[in-house]
Amino acid sequence: MSVGVRSDPEVLLAAARAGDQGALARLISAIERGGSGARAVARLATGTSPPYTLGLTGAPGAGKSTITNELITEVRRGWPRDGAGREPVDAIAVLAVDPSSPFSGGAILGDRVRMQAHATDPSVFIRSMATRGHLGGLTLAVPDALRLLGAAGLPVAIIETVGVGQMEVEVAGSADTTAVVVTPGWGDAMQANKAGLLEIADIFVINKADRPGVHQARHDLEQMLDLTVASDWRPPIVETTGSTGEGVEVLWGEVARHRAHLESSGRLEVVRAERLSRELRRIISARVAAGVEDLAGGEDFAAALLGVQQGTLDPYDAADRLLTAAWPQMVAETP
Ligand SMILES: Nc1nc2c(ncn2[C@@H]2O[C@H](COP(=O)(O)OP(=O)(O)OP(=O)(O)O)[C@@H](O)[C@H]2O)c(=O)[nH]1
Numbered sequence: 001m002s003v004g005v006r007s008d009p010e011v012l013l014a015a016a017r018a019g020d021q022g023a024l025a026r027l028i029s030a031i032e033r034g035g036s037g038a039r040a041v042a043r044l045a046t047g048t049s050p051p052y053t054l055g056l057t058g059a060p061g062a063g064k065s066t067i068t069n070e071l072i073t074e075v076r077r078g079w080p081r082d083g084a085g086r087e088p089v090d091a092i093a094v095l096a097v098d099p100s101s102p103f104s105g106g107a108i109l110g111d112r113v114r115m116q117a118h119a120t121d122p123s124v125f126i127r128s129m130a131t132r133g134h135l136g137g138l139t140l141a142v143p144d145a146l147r148l149l150g151a152a153g154l155p156v157a158i159i160e161t162v163g164v165g166q167m168e169v170e171v172a173g174s175a176d177t178t179a180v181v182v183t184p185g186w187g188d189a190m191q192a193n194k195a196g197l198l199e200i201a202d203i204f205v206i207n208k209a210d211r212p213g214v215h216q217a218r219h220d221l222e223q224m225l226d227l228t229v230a231s232d233w234r235p236p237i238v239e240t241t242g243s244t245g246e247g248v249e250v251l252w253g254e255v256a257r258h259r260a261h262l263e264s265s266g267r268l269e270v271v272r273a274e275r276l277s278r279e280l281r282r283i284i285s286a287r288v289a290a291g292v293e294d295l296a297g298g299e300d301f302a303a304a305l306l307g308v309q310q311g312t313l314d315p316y317d318a319a320d321r322l323l324t325a326a327w328p329q330m331v332a333e334t335p
């Protein structure tokens with residue numbers, strides 16, 4: 001088999017659907033690299049619904065990977081049903097996303113160690129993600145990866161995002177249910193609030209519940225929720241001890257309850273549609289921004305700039321002229 005055929009996205013996707021994790025990993029790498037390879041993968045995944053996605057976000061070291069490791073076991077037992085029993089989940093994907101790092105170096109190693117128990121389970125796909133070339137960065141690469149996971153037949157995904165910045169909030173926005181992980185200790189809940197995590201939380205997790213200060217953390221969160229919650233879903237607060245697994249079954253139960261809430265109220269379709277609208281706007285913004293950079297390096301721009309400098313052209317007319325001339329080319333050429 002030639003290299004060309006082996007790296008053909010269609011062939012890789014067929015292999016991934018048959019359970020080949022290496023093939024799936026290569027498709028995700030193509031998404032990370034960006035450019036025409038990423039476009040080809042995105043096209044393949046069109047029309048498939050993404051996995052039900054749980055986002056875990058919170059400050060570095062809060063215990064997200066430790067909880068994820070325990071959650072994998074719960075997810076593999078299936079979705080808890082209202083009455084009794086479990087709805088089976090055949091496979092799960094975990095994406096560890098680190099927006100602050102351009103390479104997925106140290107994070108993977110640590111996560112691999114923490115999720116080692118599942119490393120040999122063929123129905124658990126674990127991958128760190130960073131972006132190298134993807135236009136628009138992780139905020140665009142993550143939704144692409146999620147659609148790919150859906151196309152590969154994975155019904156459930158967990159995305160772990162490290163950190164508490166704007167980028168993390170945006171990446172967390174790709175999840176259907178977002179759990180914000182805090183730890184007991186002075187001000188952690190306040191930090192989460194400041195970082196804008198309060199608005200995106202569907203569930204709060206107080207991890208490291210074996211440490212002092214759990215009561216205070218819960219109190220702080222409840223107080224903030226009293227001030228802000230206006231919708232029909234009040235985020236529950238779950239206490240976990242990631243290192244022993246205590247509370248993680250309760251957490252999974254709350255994820256199931258939130259999913260049921262979204263589905264029965266019709267909210268799931270609404271939030272997914274809103275997400276696609278944000279994504280489309282981001283793609284357009286990223287392409288326009290790239291086009292502007294190209295334009296600024298060209299002769300027409302230099303000529304118009306000279307006109308502006310010499311006072312023969314006002315900057316708005318210059319912009320109009322440049323845009324009118326460049327627009328069709330920008331649409332045709334940007335990857
Ligand atoms: N005492 C205690 N330690 C915990 C608990 N959960 C996790 N830890 C420890 O906290 C440290 C960080 O845990 P991780 O799971 O790597 O945290 P993380 O949020 O994934 O960290 P980053 O990915 O670096 O942001 C590790 O040393 C864990 O063993 C817990 O419930 N109690």
Ligand SMILES: [Mg+2]
Nearest residue numbers: 064065111160
């Ligand atoms: Mg981690």
